[in-house]
Amino acid sequence: MVISIMERTRMTKLAPANAPSDPSLSCPLTSLETPCLLVDEARMERNIDRLRTRLHEADVAFRPHLKTAKSWEISRRLMTRPNGPATVSTLREAEELIWRGVTDIIYAVGMAPDKLPRVQVLRSAFLRERGGVLTILLDSVEQAVAVAAASDPADPIPVLIEVDCDGHRSGVKPHDFTLLLAIAGALSPRARLMGVLTHAGESYEARGSAALAAAAEQERAAAVMAAEILRAAGWPCPVVSVGSTPTAFSAQSYAGVTEVRAGVFVFFDLVQAGIGICTQDDIALSVLATVIGHQREKGWTIIDAGWTALSCDRGTAGQVVDQGYGLVCDVAGRPVSGLIVTSVNQEHGIVAARPGAPRSDCELPIGTRLRILPSHACATATQHDRYHVIGSGGTEVTAVWPRFTGW
Amino acid sequence: MVISIMERTRMTKLAPANAPSDPSLSCPLTSLETPCLLVDEARMERNIDRLRTRLHEADVAFRPHLKTAKSWEISRRLMTRPNGPATVSTLREAEELIWRGVTDIIYAVGMAPDKLPRVQVLRSAFLRERGGVLTILLDSVEQAVAVAAASDPADPIPVLIEVDCDGHRSGVKPHDFTLLLAIAGALSPRARLMGVLTHAGESYEARGSAALAAAAEQERAAAVMAAEILRAAGWPCPVVSVGSTPTAFSAQSYAGVTEVRAGVFVFFDLVQAGIGICTQDDIALSVLATVIGHQREKGWTIIDAGWTALSCDRGTAGQVVDQGYGLVCDVAGRPVSGLIVTSVNQEHGIVAARPGAPRSDCELPIGTRLRILPSHACATATQHDRYHVIGSGGTEVTAVWPRFTGW
Numbered sequence: 001m002v003i004s005i006m007e008r009t010r011m012t013k014l015a016p017a018n019a020p021s022d023p024s025l026s027c028p029l030t031s032l033e034t035p036c037l038l039v040d041e042a043r044m045e046r047n048i049d050r051l052r053t054r055l056h057e058a059d060v061a062f063r064p065h066l067k068t069a070k071s072w073e074i075s076r077r078l079m080t081r082p083n084g085p086a087t088v089s090t091l092r093e094a095e096e097l098i099w100r101g102v103t104d105i106i107y108a109v110g111m112a113p114d115k116l117p118r119v120q121v122l123r124s125a126f127l128r129e130r131g132g133v134l135t136i137l138l139d140s141v142e143q144a145v146a147v148a149a150a151s152d153p154a155d156p157i158p159v160l161i162e163v164d165c166d167g168h169r170s171g172v173k174p175h176d177f178t179l180l181l182a183i184a185g186a187l188s189p190r191a192r193l194m195g196v197l198t199h200a201g202e203s204y205e206a207r208g209s210a211a212l213a214a215a216a217e218q219e220r221a222a223a224v225m226a227a228e229i230l231r232a233a234g235w236p237c238p239v240v241s242v243g244s245t246p247t248a249f250s251a252q253s254y255a256g257v258t259e260v261r262a263g264v265f266v267f268f269d270l271v272q273a274g275i276g277i278c279t280q281d282d283i284a285l286s287v288l289a290t291v292i293g294h295q296r297e298k299g300w301t302i303i304d305a306g307w308t309a310l311s312c313d314r315g316t317a318g319q320v321v322d323q324g325y326g327l328v329c330d331v332a333g334r335p336v337s338g339l340i341v342t343s344v345n346q347e348h349g350i351v352a353a354r355p356g357a358p359r360s361d362c363e364l365p366i367g368t369r370l371r372i373l374p375s376h377a378c379a380t381a382t383q384h385d386r387y388h389v390i391g392s393g394g395t396e397v398t399a400v401w402p403r404f405t406g407w
Numbered sequence: 408m409v410i411s412i413m414e415r416t417r418m419t420k421l422a423p424a425n426a427p428s429d430p431s432l433s434c435p436l437t438s439l440e441t442p443c444l445l446v447d448e449a450r451m452e453r454n455i456d457r458l459r460t461r462l463h464e465a466d467v468a469f470r471p472h473l474k475t476a477k478s479w480e481i482s483r484r485l486m487t488r489p490n491g492p493a494t495v496s497t498l499r500e501a502e503e504l505i506w507r508g509v510t511d512i513i514y515a516v517g518m519a520p521d522k523l524p525r526v527q528v529l530r531s532a533f534l535r536e537r538g539g540v541l542t543i544l545l546d547s548v549e550q551a552v553a554v555a556a557a558s559d560p561a562d563p564i565p566v567l568i569e570v571d572c573d574g575h576r577s578g579v580k581p582h583d584f585t586l587l588l589a590i591a592g593a594l595s596p597r598a599r600l601m602g603v604l605t606h607a608g609e610s611y612e613a614r615g616s617a618a619l620a621a622a623a624e625q626e627r628a629a630a631v632m633a634a635e636i637l638r639a640a641g642w643p644c645p646v647v648s649v650g651s652t653p654t655a656f657s658a659q660s661y662a663g664v665t666e667v668r669a670g671v672f673v674f675f676d677l678v679q680a681g682i683g684i685c686t687q688d689d690i691a692l693s694v695l696a697t698v699i700g701h702q703r704e705k706g707w708t709i710i711d712a713g714w715t716a717l718s719c720d721r722g723t724a725g726q727v728v729d730q731g732y733g734l735v736c737d738v739a740g741r742p743v744s745g746l747i748v749t750s751v752n753q754e755h756g757i758v759a760a761r762p763g764a765p766r767s768d769c770e771l772p773i774g775t776r777l778r779i780l781p782s783h784a785c786a787t788a789t790q791h792d793r794y795h796v797i798g799s800g801g802t803e804v805t806a807v808w809p810r811f812t813g814w
Contacts, residue, residue, distance in 0.1 A: 033522070033525070033814065034519065034814075035814060036814070067753060069755075089753055089754045090754060109699070109711065109754045109755065110700045110709065110711075112441065112697040112698075112699050112711055112773075113774045114440070114697060114774060115440070117721040118440070139700055140701070140773060141698060141772040142772065142774075143699075143700075143773055145496060146773070164702070169702075169752060169757070170700045170709050171754055196489070201783075208785075289796035290519040292519050292550075292577075293517045293546055293547060293577045294547070295571070298574075302517065302576070302634070303515065304517075304519055304579050307720070307789075308789055309814075311719060312718060312720045312721070313714070313719045314719070339439075345576060345608070346474060346785055346786075346789075347496045347516045348516065363460065365549065366519075366520060366547060367520045367521060367549075378753055379714060379753075380720075382715055383789070384813075402635065405792060406791075406792060407440065407441075407442060407443070407715075407716075407811075
């Protein structure tokens with residue numbers, strides 16, 4: 001008994017990063033050590049199919065953002081071809097993909113000049129001979145000057161200009177032709193301007209299908225406007241890249257758009273359910289936890305999943321239904337009496353009724369296994385170094401998939 | 408140039424988990440890849456000395472909580488002897504310490520019965536022959552029954568009863584003699600009741616030295632009361648363990664207390680500075696980041712450290728001074744114009760003046776290195792797998808210390 005538990009620990013906790021799926025790992029959820037991260041393979045495949053089908057019907061290319069999953073096994077299911085295209089948020093992700101043969105990647109975070117040598121090593125040592133492309137992003141003349149200086153005119157660095165479609169974060173205003181053209185001019189001729197990229201981060205705040213469609217149209221129009229300004233000045237601008245999970249499922253038109261990016265849809269989460277992009281039944285990610293105590297006079301059940309396992313993300317706090325640090329489900333994935341995780345410490349979660357709701361009389365004895373649906377799947381997944389994959393039966397873990405970590 | 412950067416990457420990013428310090432790693436902060444985690448060794452040593460001296464003068468034992476650092480190099484500096492005592496929050500931490508010779512550990516999270524086989528393997532395979540002790544925690548009869556069933560009367564599992572001194576989280580009310588004695592009875596004779604443990608989690612909400620001293624006294628009195636109830640019924644109860652960083656620095660009396668635990672003080676953070684337990688100059692942990700953009704009309708500077716590097720923890724949100732997701736310092740560690748990180752996405756941080764404060768006219772060009780002091784050091788450190796150690800000169804990284812991850 002003791003040895004078999006240790007063997008299970010060794011296999012599931014210490015599996016090397018490149019371990020293939022091993023059918024002998026198949027085990028019931030109740031035998032896993034907690035907390036740990038679960039992915040429901042069937043739901044994930046359904047989510048992937050849903051967006052792929054939508055974009056295929058719209059005749060626009062799909063460039064999945066792999067920052068949510070950070071897993072080769074999931075990345076290869078997300079990409080339309082084994083070698084891409086793909087979007088990443090760190091050079092570490094780019095390295096992991098390039099080492100596995102992916103040859104078309106956008107690093108979609110504004111370029112720090114200090115990172116250019118690492119980009120150039122990846123390009124010259126791994127991509128050039130395969131005709132691969134690692135495209136970088138920037139939104140200033142200062143960055144363009146640095147990129148041009150680092151670029152070899154015989155092998156120009158491909159660059160996208162980031163466009164700010166909604167005031168959310170980074171990017172050039174789409175109508176700022178002075179800055180757009182100054183950046184294009186600073187890149188040329190040593191680096192190669194490939195086009196524009198935008199991300200409708202504010203779409204997370206949109207409520208209702210009309211507002212979501214408007215956010216998608218604003219994203220599309222901004223990217224196309226910036227591209228048209230550049231083209232009118234003689235820059236070819238073949239790439240017009242847009243995307244966020246809410247807009248990817250809400251756009252009415254992709255006119256002028258060449259590709260769509262999205263990431264969190266692979267798992268979905270309570271934020272996306274709150275926006276209305278998915279239902280709770282689409283959420284493919286959960287954290288398996290164990291009941292370790294109670295404060296019954298307060299209606300509290302204490303679990304062994306705190307912010308190290310769930311993250312501190314409170315993404316639904318501003319939504320109509322505040323799901324706290326996660327929605328509590330039984331081990332089969334069915335919600336339990338409307339319970340949520342109301343509070344987290346490092347290794348403790350407090351499960352209770354929503355503030356204002358009557359206390360639950362649901363008794364969850366010590367040792368009960370629960371599954372917590374994440375508020376924000378990207379944040380929850382980042383707290384873990386592997387996925388335990390629930391196979392099609394819904395009750396057995398059939399594989400362990402490692403995650404990439406770090407930068 | 409390119410090769411040397413790759414070599415640096417290899418050394419600093421991919422160092423094996425047990426790599427000793429290597430003087431050849433010494434490099435200026437400006438040459439590190441960002442984001443990354445920095446620890447100022449001199450400040451850390453000063454923080455450790457401060458609490459050790461205080462507790463030594465009070466003649467009470469120190470059992471550092473190693474959950475904040477999760478690093479052998481830091482753990483061995485925290486512990487008063489090479490083999491302990493120590494406090495941990497996961498069995499993974501316990502394993503890492505036991506494999507390095509630590510023989511006196513409390514696992515200070517309520518015991519899940521499913522984890523008992525792993526505890527027993529650690530005890531029988533690693534601790535028994537060295538006379539070592541791994542003590543577990545519980546607060547219910549159900550757990551006590553499970554522990555007694557798993558325990559070998561010839562080698563009884565040592566157990567502490569968790570006491571709830573302030574309604575913060577888990578534990579038996581200190582005056583609940585019925586439950587205290589029922590737990591003690593359920594443990595006996597197969598497991599061994601060692602005493603009581605409490606944690607004044609609510610002390611984080613205390614404001615001012617009188618309130619902090621009162622929180623510490625409440626913590627002490629609760630633990631001592633529970634121990635006296637048990638002793639009056641014939642249970643020896645040799646251990647009376649208390650601790651939290653705010654109370655550890657505020658207690659006026661340790662009468663009846665046998666040991667003090669504290670964790671976050673090793674680095675301190677903006678939450679502790681806000682409570683008044685330390686100054687900003689004591690904060691030993693920071694995240695090195697690089698400026699990657701601006702939205703100048705909004706007064707925003709964008710950095711390459713988002714919630715993956717800083718965490719989503721907003722621990723100072725309820726304090727007098729809200730420090731957002733971290734306080735912005737220059738590369739030498741000096742605060743920059745009162746700037747904070749006001750918003751985070753996965754790999755982006757937005758640096759700006761505090762809400763309501765006038766816009767900063769401070770220009771931070773693309774490529775500028777900044778150091779972000781953490782809101783909550785435990786949460787920020789958890790986002791990283793290693794520390795870059797700033798040596799006594801304050802400008803060079805002299806070692807890379809890996810962190811333990813997982814459960």
